[in-house]
Amino acid sequence: MKIQAAITTAPGKPFEIQDVELDAPREDEILVRIVAVGVCHTDLVFKDAGLIPSPAVLGHEGAGIVEKVGSKVRKVVPGDRVTLSFRSCGACPRCKSHDPAYCHTMPQLNYIGMRVDGSKAIAQNGQAVSSNFFGQSSFATHALTYERNVVKVPAGLPLELMAPLGCGIQTGAGSIMRSLACPAGSSLLITGGGAVGLSAVMGAKIQRCETIIVVEPHEGRRKLAQDLGATDVIDPNAAPDLVSAVRTIKAMGVDFAFDTTGIPEIQQAVMKCLAPKGVFGIVGITPPGTPLPGDVNQAMTFGHSVKGIIEGDSDPDEFLPELMNHYRAGNLPLERMVKTFPFTQINEAIAAQHHGDCVKVVLVMDKP
Ligand SMILES: NC(=O)c1ccc[n+]([C@@H]2O[C@H](COP(=O)([O-])OP(=O)(O)OC[C@H]3O[C@@H](n4cnc5c(N)ncnc54)[C@H](O)[C@@H]3O)[C@@H](O)[C@H]2O)c1
Numbered sequence: 001m002k003i004q005a006a007i008t009t010a011p012g013k014p015f016e017i018q019d020v021e022l023d024a025p026r027e028d029e030i031l032v033r034i035v036a037v038g039v040c041h042t043d044l045v046f047k048d049a050g051l052i053p054s055p056a057v058l059g060h061e062g063a064g065i066v067e068k069v070g071s072k073v074r075k076v077v078p079g080d081r082v083t084l085s086f087r088s089c090g091a092c093p094r095c096k097s098h099d100p101a102y103c104h105t106m107p108q109l110n111y112i113g114m115r116v117d118g119s120k121a122i123a124q125n126g127q128a129v130s131s132n133f134f135g136q137s138s139f140a141t142h143a144l145t146y147e148r149n150v151v152k153v154p155a156g157l158p159l160e161l162m163a164p165l166g167c168g169i170q171t172g173a174g175s176i177m178r179s180l181a182c183p184a185g186s187s188l189l190i191t192g193g194g195a196v197g198l199s200a201v202m203g204a205k206i207q208r209c210e211t212i213i214v215v216e217p218h219e220g221r222r223k224l225a226q227d228l229g230a231t232d233v234i235d236p237n238a239a240p241d242l243v244s245a246v247r248t249i250k251a252m253g254v255d256f257a258f259d260t261t262g263i264p265e266i267q268q269a270v271m272k273c274l275a276p277k278g279v280f281g282i283v284g285i286t287p288p289g290t291p292l293p294g295d296v297n298q299a300m301t302f303g304h305s306v307k308g309i310i311e312g313d314s315d316p317d318e319f320l321p322e323l324m325n326h327y328r329a330g331n332l333p334l335e336r337m338v339k340t341f342p343f344t345q346i347n348e349a350i351a352a353q354h355h356g357d358c359v360k361v362v363l364v365m366d367k368p
Pocket residue numbers: 040041042045167168171191192193194195196197215216217218221236260261262263266282283284285309310311312359
């Protein structure tokens with residue numbers, strides 16, 4: 001079928017909205033009419049570093065309405081409202097332990113820009129277009145996805161707010177609520193107050209952390225962090241010595257730290273902000289080859305650990321409904337963070353996010 005998609009043409013170039021052809025769903029595939037799709041920093045990393053060959057359709061925070069399902073699909077039927085998360089196999093040891101973010105075939109199912117059999121679901125003028133990004137490629141009016149990606153959205157919950165649950169929000173909130181499992185009364189340092197960092201603030205508030213320190217250069221984001229529950233904020237431009245700024249607030253250091261900046265120097269400094277037995281969780285994407293931060297003897301002496309985190313250790317089937325309940329109860333005020341733009345303004349929306357005018361951009365499709 002003919003659809004419209006935001007195409008990457010070359011690393012570093014803006015997206016172009018173009019007509020492309022999408023395959024009909026195979027027996028295990030689900031055709032979703034996308035209503036809204038969030039933009040995650042990871043989409044921009046893949047676009048600008050050319051990690052998937054262009055032309056490509058990225059997008060991995062889609063939400064919409066099921067239009068058609070393959071013959072083997074049982075989980076959803078046409079008409080269901082769904083949000084889309086990452087893809088996992090459902091059969092490997094990690095998936096069987098409800099830990100699908102570390103699925104043994106995570107890279108093949110999410111990051112290679114094609115189905116595992118090597119075929120691409122999208123074409124343009126007879127040329128194959130990289131697709132299947134995170135098992136969805138949802139920067140498009142329609143996407144093909146899988147049972148393991150979809151989570152139903154109950155009536156009444158707005159799809160434009162439920163779309164980014166599938167990556168950025170579950171990653172931020174889940175890192176605090178699941179991966180680090182910060183207990184009530186604990187102290188936490190969050191570096192970077194973008195969409196993932198501010199979702200971590202909301203997660204920390206839900207966990208009843210006592211001290212929540214956010215480091216973020218944009219003033220508006222620091223203010224929002226405070227509104228969402230941060231107890232202290234640090235402007236890295238005004239306080240370039242992160243370690244002393246944090247230790248002024250918490251002399252013995254913090255119990256937990258969470259990095260969303262992906263800046264190696266910041267990660268190194270964060271290691272020096274940890275209290276004894278402190279745990280440092282990392283989601284920010286660093287330049288390739290960056291070593292783990294810290295000093296082995298220091299880590300040993302103080303019992304520190306460093307933890308890589310994917311998707312907040314979320315099992316979307318369990319955790320997204322939990323987050324939806326928190327949204328309903330007012331504990332996850334996503335509307336404070338999300339700004340919607342028409343899909344056709346994808347480049348303008350990304351520029352606004354980059355300049356700090358808004359935190360989480362969600363693109364909304366025209367009504368059919
Ligand atoms: N591991 C995962 O599963 C996963 C999932 C989603 C996103 N990510 C990654 O997490 C990171 C954060 O994603 P995001 O969507 O929140 O991006 P973002 O760009 O919205 O947030 C990054 C924030 O860091 C701030 N920052 C920049 N320089 C800083 C400094 N010197 N000190 C403190 N803060 C600084 C920026 O102003 C921005 O607000 C990205 O690298 C993204 O690719 C990883």
